[in-house]
Amino acid sequence: MELYSLTIHEAQDKLRHGEISSVELTESVLARINAIEDKVRAYISLQPELAMQMARLADERRATGEDNPLLGIPMGIKDAIITQGVTTTAGSKILENFVPPFDATTVTKLRQAGAVFIGKTNTDEFTMGSSTEHSAFHQTSNPWNLCCVPGGSSGGSAAAVSADETLAAIGTDTGGSIRQPASFCGVVGLKPTYGRVSRYGLIAHGSSLDQIGPLTKDVEDAAILLGQLAGYDRRDSTTLQAPVPDYVTEMKQGHDLSGVKIGVPKEYFVEGLDDRVEAMIQGAISQIANLGGEIVEVSLPHTRYGIPVYYLVSTAEVSANLSRYDGVRYGLREDGGDMWNTFRQTREAGFGAEVKRRIMLGTYALSAGYYDAYYLKAQQVRTLLRQDFQQAFEKVDVIVCPTTPTVAFEMGSKINDPLQMYLEDIFTVTLNLAGICGMSVPCGFVADMPVGVQIVGPALGESAILRVGYHYEQATEWHKRKPVINCSYKN
Numbered sequence: 001m002e003l004y005s006l007t008i009h010e011a012q013d014k015l016r017h018g019e020i021s022s023v024e025l026t027e028s029v030l031a032r033i034n035a036i037e038d039k040v041r042a043y044i045s046l047q048p049e050l051a052m053q054m055a056r057l058a059d060e061r062r063a064t065g066e067d068n069p070l071l072g073i074p075m076g077i078k079d080a081i082i083t084q085g086v087t088t089t090a091g092s093k094i095l096e097n098f099v100p101p102f103d104a105t106t107v108t109k110l111r112q113a114g115a116v117f118i119g120k121t122n123t124d125e126f127t128m129g130s131s132t133e134h135s136a137f138h139q140t141s142n143p144w145n146l147c148c149v150p151g152g153s154s155g156g157s158a159a160a161v162s163a164d165e166t167l168a169a170i171g172t173d174t175g176g177s178i179r180q181p182a183s184f185c186g187v188v189g190l191k192p193t194y195g196r197v198s199r200y201g202l203i204a205h206g207s208s209l210d211q212i213g214p215l216t217k218d219v220e221d222a223a224i225l226l227g228q229l230a231g232y233d234r235r236d237s238t239t240l241q242a243p244v245p246d247y248v249t250e251m252k253q254g255h256d257l258s259g260v261k262i263g264v265p266k267e268y269f270v271e272g273l274d275d276r277v278e279a280m281i282q283g284a285i286s287q288i289a290n291l292g293g294e295i296v297e298v299s300l301p302h303t304r305y306g307i308p309v310y311y312l313v314s315t316a317e318v319s320a321n322l323s324r325y326d327g328v329r330y331g332l333r334e335d336g337g338d339m340w341n342t343f344r345q346t347r348e349a350g351f352g353a354e355v356k357r358r359i360m361l362g363t364y365a366l367s368a369g370y371y372d373a374y375y376l377k378a379q380q381v382r383t384l385l386r387q388d389f390q391q392a393f394e395k396v397d398v399i400v401c402p403t404t405p406t407v408a409f410e411m412g413s414k415i416n417d418p419l420q421m422y423l424e425d426i427f428t429v430t431l432n433l434a435g436i437c438g439m440s441v442p443c444g445f446v447a448d449m450p451v452g453v454q455i456v457g458p459a460l461g462e463s464a465i466l467r468v469g470y471h472y473e474q475a476t477e478w479h480k481r482k483p484v485i486n487c488s489y490k491n
């Protein structure tokens with residue numbers, strides 16, 4: 001077995017026992033990248049020298065007796081999360097040459113833990129998209145079929161993990177951007193509860209929705225990585241004060257899922273859900289029942305409002321968050337002679353079409369005369385969506401449902417139809433609106449492309465979803481399959 005195909009916990013075991021060094025592990029990952037990255041194109045930028053330097057440092061730290069679950073582990077970082085001294089673009093021309101002067105809190109935590117930074121992974125511009133086709137730099141391919149998209153916006157992170165171009169990666173999720181690409185690429189992706197992980201240093205999309213989380217090869221790795229990222233941060237006033245549990249220990253509790261109540265929401269099995277995907281999800285639900293889970297039907301009656309509410313709330317926040325890109329403070333500057341022309345020309349040249357579309361939508365929704373009809377109404381329905389989940393979680397411990405309505409689609413097939421693209425998020429956005437946690441775990445294949453099942457928990461319910469995911473994964477083999485990197489579209 002090549003070192004690059006190890007999980008975090010397998011590699012950690014070998015590092016602890018002195019069987020391998022971080023330098024060897026990192027060299028193996030870099031060689032893998034050399035061999036296949038021209039086909040997958042998961043990264044916006046690679047930092048091989050920095051990686052080797054960090055690997056050597058990790059080996060030195062270990063030699064002094066230090067131990068940590070991430071010490072010496074290669075990691076990809078979504079290019080929407082800022083890294084001191086390393087160009088961070090958010091997938092946008094407007095930040096093409098932006099070198100941040102400080103680290104995001106999650107990056108600081110990974111550095112302290114001793115992780116090795118391989119590169120910055122591709123993303124839709126400002127994380128707006130479901131296919132990574134909206135990156136201003138290049139498209140990323142799905143390792144399972146290079147003609148298909150990897151999902152988005154954390155498509156680079158998901159593809160890199162799936163293709164063994166890193167051991168794990170961090171991504172961000174505003175409306176599904178960790179879970180949907182995880183599902184499309186056959187890896188595990190976890191969106192934590194709002195406030196569980198600091199957003200300090202995350203380039204903002206929708207500030208009331210954004211969360212950073214792990215994309216990994218299995219559930220145990222997700223638990224390990226989340227444990228390192230989570231926690232209160234005085235630099236992000238929305239982080240929760242709650243203590244961070246030992247997720248790995250809590251996840252392994254019990255021999256099976258006896259006594260765990262599993263909700264299945266009837267509103268998630270509707271028109272638009274591919275029959276073949278539905279069959280895989282039903283298979284996962286049966287498997288969970290075989291493991292002792294008690295299946296209970298629940299209702300989330302406002303689900304069908306999720307997409308319109310999300311695209312009003314998120315675009316409103318976008319219109320405010322992206323006003324800072326004005327050619328004055330940082331990033332691209334197109335001199336227009338006077339102030340207004342400079343603003344206009346900088347934003348005209350620096351933003352792509354999808355970003356412009358959302359700024360316009362959000363500005364409209366917030367404008368005088370329309371605010372009550374759109375933004376205020378959306379906030380009211382958001383409360384109803386949150387109440388749906390609260391009521392369901394009075395009856396069940398977790399909810400199990402599809403992550404996405406289809407498997408990965410062909411590149412170019414939805415790029416000119418924004419509404420079709422937005423419908424990709426139908427099963428994921430409601431969690432962000434409600435502030436709760438969810439994880440996608442591989443549960444089968446349709447036409448040789450991976451399918452993920454979404455396990456949803458209440459606020460701070462990460463241990464519960466990890467436990468269900470872990471026991472399910474132990475009983476299946478889906479996560480062990482590896483893609484053969486080639487192009488053969490036949491959906």
Ligand code: GLN
Nearest residue numbers: 127129173174175176177
């Ligand atoms: N696909 C969704 C969107 O385009 C979600 C993006 C995200 O989670 N960052 O907004």
